[in-house]
Amino acid sequence: MSITAENNSGKPVISIRNVWKFFGQLAALKDICLDIMPGEKVVIIGPSGSGKSTCLRTINRLENVDKGTIYVEGQDITSSEHDINAMRQNLGMVFQSFNLFPHMTVLRNLTVAPMKLRGLSRADAEERALLLLKKVGLADKVNVYPNTLSGGQQQRVAIARALAMQPHIMLFDEPTSALDPEMIGEVLDVMVSLAQEGMTMVCVTHEMGFAREVADRVIFMDQGAILEQGSPDQLFNHPKNPRLQQFLNQIL
Amino acid sequence: MSTSNDPIDTEQAPAIIVTEGPAMPNPREKSLLNAWSLSFLAAVLTLAGLCFYKPDPYWEVMKFVPDGLLVTFQITIISLCFVIPIGLFTGLGKLSRCRPINLLASTYVEIIRGIPLLMQLFYIYYALGSMLKVSPTVAAVAALSICYGAYMGEVFRAGILSVPKGQSEAARSLGFNRFQTMTLVILPQALRTIIPPVGNESIALLKDTSLVSVIAVADVLRRGREYASQTFEYFETYTVIALVYLIITLLLSKVLSMVEGRLSRYEHHR
Numbered sequence: 001m002s003i004t005a006e007n008n009s010g011k012p013v014i015s016i017r018n019v020w021k022f023f024g025q026l027a028a029l030k031d032i033c034l035d036i037m038p039g040e041k042v043v044i045i046g047p048s049g050s051g052k053s054t055c056l057r058t059i060n061r062l063e064n065v066d067k068g069t070i071y072v073e074g075q076d077i078t079s080s081e082h083d084i085n086a087m088r089q090n091l092g093m094v095f096q097s098f099n100l101f102p103h104m105t106v107l108r109n110l111t112v113a114p115m116k117l118r119g120l121s122r123a124d125a126e127e128r129a130l131l132l133l134k135k136v137g138l139a140d141k142v143n144v145y146p147n148t149l150s151g152g153q154q155q156r157v158a159i160a161r162a163l164a165m166q167p168h169i170m171l172f173d174e175p176t177s178a179l180d181p182e183m184i185g186e187v188l189d190v191m192v193s194l195a196q197e198g199m200t201m202v203c204v205t206h207e208m209g210f211a212r213e214v215a216d217r218v219i220f221m222d223q224g225a226i227l228e229q230g231s232p233d234q235l236f237n238h239p240k241n242p243r244l245q246q247f248l249n250q251i252l
Numbered sequence: 253m254s255t256s257n258d259p260i261d262t263e264q265a266p267a268i269i270v271t272e273g274p275a276m277p278n279p280r281e282k283s284l285l286n287a288w289s290l291s292f293l294a295a296v297l298t299l300a301g302l303c304f305y306k307p308d309p310y311w312e313v314m315k316f317v318p319d320g321l322l323v324t325f326q327i328t329i330i331s332l333c334f335v336i337p338i339g340l341f342t343g344l345g346k347l348s349r350c351r352p353i354n355l356l357a358s359t360y361v362e363i364i365r366g367i368p369l370l371m372q373l374f375y376i377y378y379a380l381g382s383m384l385k386v387s388p389t390v391a392a393v394a395a396l397s398i399c400y401g402a403y404m405g406e407v408f409r410a411g412i413l414s415v416p417k418g419q420s421e422a423a424r425s426l427g428f429n430r431f432q433t434m435t436l437v438i439l440p441q442a443l444r445t446i447i448p449p450v451g452n453e454s455i456a457l458l459k460d461t462s463l464v465s466v467i468a469v470a471d472v473l474r475r476g477r478e479y480a481s482q483t484f485e486y487f488e489t490y491t492v493i494a495l496v497y498l499i500i501t502l503l504l505s506k507v508l509s510m511v512e513g514r515l516s517r518y519e520h521h522r
Contacts, residue, residue: 085429089426095422099418099422103441103444116428116432
């Protein structure tokens with residue numbers, strides 16, 4: 001698999017090298033190679049079961065790889081000696097099912113990790129949390145519990161929670177797939193503004209409009225392999241791989 | 253787990269607790285209120301009536317048993333102080349990825365659950381006691397703690413498993429280690445599901461303390477036996493003792509459902 005990076009200057013911030021992952025007999029990832037540059041926005045698309053979520057989850061080791069190496073900020077995170085907990089603090093993750101902590105208020109959801117892990121004082125953590133909640137448009141929901149919020153609101157809080165750790169990279173695992181259609185926009189708006197601020201983003205999504213708008217590079221995966229990658233224009237308007245053409249026909 | 257790519261999320265499936273422990277009635281059930289009030293009222297009125305109209309045996313029994321009742325409570329509470337931590341560590345042990353710890357916890361549960369409590373009590377007091385010279389109270393507390401610790405281990409295990417996997421993934425992805433994830437995110441949520449079965453086990457424990465009367469611990473049942481063997485008023489004595497047990501367990505189950513109601517507050521915000 002060839003490695004194409006739009007941005008050839010500098011070193012990749014994420015470097016996935018010949019990664020294999022098996023679920024029993026099934027090869028979920030087949031020899032994946034992928035370099036992501038600082039500030040790059042990469043969108044991974046593909047049909048269900050193509051391995052795109054698994055691929056994303058290997059970057060912060062929520063899935064262990066069976067073969068190959070992954071470097072994040074120059075460190076081999078697949079090595080058993082690597083302190084993955086420290087690295088995860090720099091890797092924000094947003095899940096399909098939000099996964100807010102239901103026993104904590106919105107504010108506490110945003111302050112618990114910065115206080116326990118970054119050593120922030122309560123006052124500092126809360127100040128940061130309030131700024132982030134304002135940014136995602138939920139400043140009035142500070143003291144409520146997550147289950148009083150709509151799906152779109154919960155996902156925006158989840159994004160704010162990840163950002164509260166001031167990560168260098170954000171990973172999005174189908175952030176809008178569990179949302180009602182009318183709530184997708186509000187979450188994508190937050191993600192677009194985050195992209196405009198220069199955050200390095202890796203996003204697994206079915207939102208092709210979002211991919212066109214923000215992606216520097218779109219990656220098409222099927223059956224555990226990267227079949228095609230390139231600019232949104234290349235991939236959406238001039239797809240070469242027949243499976244990608246078929247996929248685009250089905251969803252567009 | 254699979255690469256949950258389908259739009260319907262598989263990880264957020266509702267938590268189903270499957271315990272291998274004894275059946276646990278749900279104290280939140282609405283009909284309990286009626287059944288509870290009826291039983292409680294009947295028990296209190298019967299006891300009061302008997303003491304009022306026939307004070308000779310009944311009120312005499314009532315005056316005789318309170319120090320036994322104290323012993324019953326003491327043994328229950330001291331045992332619970334051991335049962336809860338044993339249960340927590342057993343539950344964690346059964347979920348541990350470390351093979352020896354897992355095996356140790358599982359074997360403990362299997363062995364203890366396969367032997368009747370009365371047998372364990374005899375074993376600790378008579379069989380081991382002949383060598384170790386333990387007092388009846390120590391033997392009673394030890395037997396109850398070891399036995400109910402195993403049951404409670406299953407409750408804790410089920411409670412921890414009832415927390416969706418996405419919760420620990422979210423905590424780990426923020427950078428929390430296993431211990432922080434467990435104490436900050438998983439256990440506080442597990443507690444809510446654990447409280448009702450823990451309460452039920454505690455009430456069962458209180459009832460099972462009556463077994464310790466056979467190894468000469470002067471609990472409420474033992475005191476009743478002593479009174480009856482002196483006066484030969486078996487019917488009157490055991491009627492009083494049964495009613496006393498009933499009133500206590502009913503009161504405890506009420507307290508329990510109130511605690512549970514408070515703990516599930518954040519669920520009812522919607």
